[in-house]
Amino acid sequence: MSLKRRVDALAMPPRWIFSPIIDNYIKVFNSQDFTRFYFNSILIGLFTILFVLIIGIPASYTLSKMNFRGKKDIDFWILSTRMAPPVGILIPYFLIFKNLGILDTRASIVIMHIALNLSFAIWVMKGFFAEIPKGIEEAALVDGCSHWRAFIRIILPLVAPGLVATAIIVFLFSWNELLFAVTLAGNASKTVPVALYNFVSYEEIDWGPLSASAMLALIPVLVFISFVQKQLIKGLTLGAISK
Amino acid sequence: MAPKTHMKKNNTLNLENKKFIVTSLAPALISLILITVVPFVINIINSLRNYYLADPKGPTFVGLENFKQILFNDANFWHSLWITLLFTAGCILIEFWLGLYIAGLLSSGGTFRNIIRSLLILPMAATPVAVSFTWKIMYSPSLGIINYFLKLFNINGAAWVGDPKIALLSVILVDVWQWTPFMMLIMLAGYMSLPTEPFEAATVDGAKDWHIFRYITLPLIKPVALTALLFRVIDSLKTFDIIFVLTRGGPGNTTETLNLYTYLKGFSYLRIGEASALAIIFLLIVIAISQIYLKYAGLEFGGSN
Numbered sequence: 080m081s082l083k084r085r086v087d088a089l090a091m092p093p094r095w096i097f098s099p100i101i102d103n104y105i106k107v108f109n110s111q112d113f114t115r116f117y118f119n120s121i122l123i124g125l126f127t128i129l130f131v132l133i134i135g136i137p138a139s140y141t142l143s144k145m146n147f148r149g150k151k152d153i154d155f156w157i158l159s160t161r162m163a164p165p166v167g168i169l170i171p172y173f174l175i176f177k178n179l180g181i182l183d184t185r186a187s188i189v190i191m192h193i194a195l196n197l198s199f200a201i202w203v204m205k206g207f208f209a210e211i212p213k214g215i216e217e218a219a220l221v222d223g224c225s226h227w228r229a230f231i232r233i234i235l236p237l238v239a240p241g242l243v244a245t246a247i248i249v250f251l252f253s254w255n256e257l258l259f260a261v262t263l264a265g266n267a268s269k270t271v272p273v274a275l276y277n278f279v280s281y282e283e284i285d286w287g288p289l290s291a292s293a294m295l296a297l298i299p300v301l302v303f304i305s306f307v308q309k310q311l312i313k314g315l316t317l318g319a320i321s322k
Numbered sequence: 323m324a325p326k327t328h329m330k331k332n333n334t335l336n337l338e339n340k341k342f343i344v345t346s347l348a349p350a351l352i353s354l355i356l357i358t359v360v361p362f363v364i365n366i367i368n369s370l371r372n373y374y375l376a377d378p379k380g381p382t383f384v385g386l387e388n389f390k391q392i393l394f395n396d397a398n399f400w401h402s403l404w405i406t407l408l409f410t411a412g413c414i415l416i417e418f419w420l421g422l423y424i425a426g427l428l429s430s431g432g433t434f435r436n437i438i439r440s441l442l443i444l445p446m447a448a449t450p451v452a453v454s455f456t457w458k459i460m461y462s463p464s465l466g467i468i469n470y471f472l473k474l475f476n477i478n479g480a481a482w483v484g485d486p487k488i489a490l491l492s493v494i495l496v497d498v499w500q501w502t503p504f505m506m507l508i509m510l511a512g513y514m515s516l517p518t519e520p521f522e523a524a525t526v527d528g529a530k531d532w533h534i535f536r537y538i539t540l541p542l543i544k545p546v547a548l549t550a551l552l553f554r555v556i557d558s559l560k561t562f563d564i565i566f567v568l569t570r571g572g573p574g575n576t577t578e579t580l581n582l583y584t585y586l587k588g589f590s591y592l593r594i595g596e597a598s599a600l601a602i603i604f605l606l607i608v609i610a611i612s613q614i615y616l617k618y619a620g621l622e623f624g625g626s627n
Contacts, residue, residue: 138350147343153351160358161553162608164560166584167601168357170594171364194357201350226342255449257563262589272451276567286459293452300447308440311447312507 103291113292116274123185123270124253127192128246131200134193136242139204140230144216160198165258168194173262183265191259196249203248206313207241208234244310247303254299271296362605369599375592388599399600401575402583403607405490409565409579410558412494413501418551420498421505426539428506429513439510442503450500450563457496458483458568483568486576493577496564501557505550512546513539548619555615559608580604 107113142154169191176187211234219229235242260270269277275296278289304311369388373381392399428435445453460467461482469479482492516539524534560581565571571578571586578586584604588597 134349134353137346141343141346145339145343153347156354156358160354162556162605162612163358164581164584164601164604164608165562166581166588166597167365167605168361169585170588170597170601171361171368173589174364174368174594193353197350197353197357226338227345230342230346251447255447255451255563257451257566258585261566272449272563275449275451275455278455286465289455290459293449293455296449296452300444300449304440304443304447308443311443312439 103287104295107288107291107295112269113274113295116269116271117295119185119264119268120254120270120272123188123192123268124250126185126189127196127253128249130189130193131196131249132242132246135197135200135204136235137230139201140208140234142201143205143208144211144213157198157201165195169259169262176263182263183267185268187263188260188268188270191263192253192256195256195259196252199252200245200249203245204238204241207238207245210241211237240310244307244313247307247311251300251303254296362602365598365601368594369602371595373593373595373598375594381595384595388596389603392596392599392603398575398578398583399580399603402578402580405575405577406559406579406581408490409494409497409561409577410555412491413497413558413561414551414554416494416498417502417505417554418547420502422509422543422547424502425506425509425513426535428510435510439507442507445500445503448500451567453500454496454564454567457499457564461492461568483577484573486573489569489573489576493565493568496568497558497561500564501554505554508546508550509543512543516542552612552615552619556608556612559611580607 142150142157172187172191172194173182176182181187215237216229216234219233220226224232254270255272256270257272257276261273261276264270264273271292275289275292278292368381370383370385371381372384372387428438459465463469463479463481463484466479466482468482472479480488483489520538520542521534524538529537561579562581562585565577565579565582566585569577571582575583580600581604584597584600587593587600
């Protein structure tokens with residue numbers, strides 16, 4: 080559809096053989112706005128990854144490897160956040176952001192995407208940390224490293240592939256997210272899904288460019304899937320269940 | 323002398339450990355409080371108020387009025403609850419059996435398994451707006467590919483998402499397309515971890531395929547399947563994107579789930595008080611359904627196997 084001319088796109092029966100054109104893509108790219116939405120989405124995704132990992136990595140390591148009182152309660156709490164309907168988080172934060180005057184900023188969307196992803200990311204990363212043999216960190220500690228040093232120098236490099244996979248899943252969730260973005264974003268902070276949604280809800284739909292932008296929205300998804308599919312499957316399915 | 327120094331070392335290690343545990347958990351726990359406790363408290367406060375966002379006079383305290391209104395006077399609420407349950411039941415039933423069936427097929431045939439498995443992540447990872455939009459084109463009565471194919475077989479197509487009678491079913495189909503792979507991948511992992519002995523024994527005893535499935539496969543795969551089901555149940559109760567893009571709750575309110583109803587109440591009608599009350603009721607319903615499910619399924623939430 081995204082490669083069809085307007086006449087071909089609207090023809091019935093559908094024309095399977097048509098002269099492909101890339102005009103639709105050029106049109107989408109030439110519209111200044113779409114590149115800006117793309118940039119917004121990427122920026123929001125990267126900042127979400129950054130904060131989710133900084134906050135989540137140490138916690139998931141401790142929950143996976145250390146024994147202490149109250150650990151089970153924290154585990155349960157993290158899992159049960161999944162039950163909370165996002166709309167119940169959205170309403171209060173919408174009001175808070177409104178009072179702070181930061182509606183329609185990328186920062187407000189980043190904060191909400193962190194909220195959406197944090198407990199899931201902690202849960203997935205716990206699974207990756209659990210695979211490290213116990214002896215390694217003890218050896219490091221006996222050598223007189225401080226715990227934080229041992230963690231950063233020795234443990235983190237070992238789980239790097241798992242962390243990359245987690246980062247990608249977080250990015251995809253942020254990239255795909257509609258509910259928070261469509262409510263908080265105005266013209267300045269609009270993300271790709273919001274732009275797509277606005278396309279669809281217009282009265283007269285120009286199918287060609289719309290399909291082209293939908294394809295463009297899927298490009299990062301396809302790239303990531305082809306790179307890290309194995310860990311991605313693990314993170315999206317078994318990681319989501321229990322470890 | 324030796325044991326004493328050893329103990330001293332242990333003590334400093336313990337203190338070190340405690341410091342590490344606290345400092346590593348603190349940022350995450352503070353964030354989780356901000357994500358869960360704070361919004362919940364704000365919701366409770368607002369649910370007790372008459373809070374119309376466009377009203378310049380601001381909110382006034384009304385006690386439990388919003389809850390009374392919703393539970394006893396609001397047909398739309400009960401309607402949306404019913405739609406939510408229908409939607410969830412429809413999605414879960416189809417996705418479960420379809421996922422189980424395809425996983426069974428894939429677990430025996432090895433050649434294409436890996437290719438199919440990587441293809442199957444696409445529906446889960448693809449942007450739901452883009453997916454819903456593609457389905458919207460396919461469903462379209464005039465442009466859509468679905469009606470075109472039906473016509474080739476002399477079947478008159480339908481308006482799909484535009485027809486109040488089948489709009490919900492059309493939305494369910496998209497959810498099935500998107501999430502059956504999730505069920506399938508988990509069950510496939512379950513199948514591949516099954517021991518082979520019971521199956522060999524059953525085959526030797528001459529058991530029928532159906533009986534092997536019913537009395538050996540199903541019980542063995544049950545724990546994995548039940549956990550996967552729980553997550554799908556919770557997630558489909560909260561489905562937003564595909565319904566919002568495909569129908570926005572319409573036509574009429576035939577596809578308006580509780581999630582959508584709460585959203586529209588808050589952000590289309592700006593009735594923050596009622597929307598907050600709805601959000602609380604919604605949360606309680608999700609918790610209740612999960613608890614009933616857990617009890618019935620005999621699972622322990624958060625327990626590791």
